[in-house]
Amino acid sequence: MSEPLALPGPTAADRRLRELVARTAVGDHDAYRTLYRALAGQVLGMVRRVLRDPAQSEEVAQEVMLEVWRSAARYRPDRGGVLAWVMTMAHHRAVDRVRRSQAESSREEKAAAHLQERAFDEVAEQIENRLERERVRRCLGRLTELQRQSLVLAYYRGLTYPEVADLLEAPLSTVKTRMRDGLVRLRDCLGAGS
Known part of the structure; x- marks a missing residue:
């Protein structure tokens, strides 16, 4: 060995x-x-x-x-x-x-990408919201005065149908009819992409 x-x-x-x-x-x-x-x-x-x-x-x-x-x-x-x-x-x-x-570099890249993505999303969302508000305003302008008043009081001020009827000094059934007709016209206007 x-x-x-x-x-x-x-x-x-x-x-x-x-x-x-x-x-x-x-x-x-x-x-x-x-x-x-x-x-x-x-x-x-x-x-x-x-x-x-x-x-x-x-x-x-x-x-x-x-x-x-x-x-x-x-x-x-x-x-x-x-x-x-x-x-x-x-x-x-x-x-x-x-x-x-x-x-560390990977974390920084992810954070930068997240910030950039979030910033883009926030800006895009703000623009989209502004455009949507403008479309709604434009379509509200096409409604009759009574329809517009009823919808604004109910949806923007949060009043109930009876409160809207009291404020406009109109019968509850009339307010409901105005709102229903106004919503139909608003839907048609917004759906058409005006």
Whole structure:
């Protein structure tokens, strides 16, 4: 049987980075400064490949390096090298930024479309209402004075038939007849599209 391949141990550079992370974990600012100088350029390069926006890339790279400072105590050497750990954080953070930007952009597009659609609908509705009111006024103008008065009192002022009859000093049956005839003429006028 063949023997399993032995994985190479950490290089001198890996050991140095692990030492810097361990010292950073206990709050050693000098160790962190050295670690920052060793990794920041590579982090920025990784992030820039994902984001492609220099300003956002710098911001995300700074967030990653701050996360290295905050989470140095959670680094596990048995899970891999420092560079792999930091680059994994950088990649995740960059991908999160892309997703957040896409979601934000999508929300803004939906909101803009909704506002535009609503504004168009409101304007169209206002125009339609104005045209309809003008048509009704025009058709009301074609009715007799008694028909017009009866309909205006009943439909625009909300009076009942008996109240209209009292106000116009006319018999209730006459008011009902005026209103029925007026509504028929109004319907014919509005239906004709005048």
